[in-house]
Amino acid sequence: MNKITKEEILEILSTASLENILLFDLAGNLIASNDFNYDKNFAAMNGIIATMCKEMIAELGYGELEKVMIQANNGIVLLNKVNNEHYIASFTKDISKIGILMKTVDTLINNITPKIN
Secondary structure (H helix, E strand, O other): OOOOOHHHHHHHHHHOOOOEEEEEEOOOOEEEEOOOOOHHHHHHHHHHHHHHHHHHHHHHOOOOOOEEEEEEOOEEEEEEEOOOOEEEEEEEOOHHHHHHHHHHHHHHHHHHHHHHO
């Protein structure tokens, strides 16, 4: 697996207008982030969320998990599947841009997937 560079993480942050972003595996191990406070803890929490949602979707027979959106009154956490073992978590307070955020993150995932597989 090639490493994603710090510059690529910062470019994703800028392009998608995010506060924070992290790449993690289903075990909750942090692979890359923009080095925000407690990013390893957030990777672990998001790993649990992604695993539980993946299992629920499989149990329901809905196919494969692609995205998980957690919306609060002051922000959104968006989990996107990169491949079977890796996910990206995007954090933003700008709820009004959810559509463009989802599209931008999908495009960026397509660009980084070869570096992770």
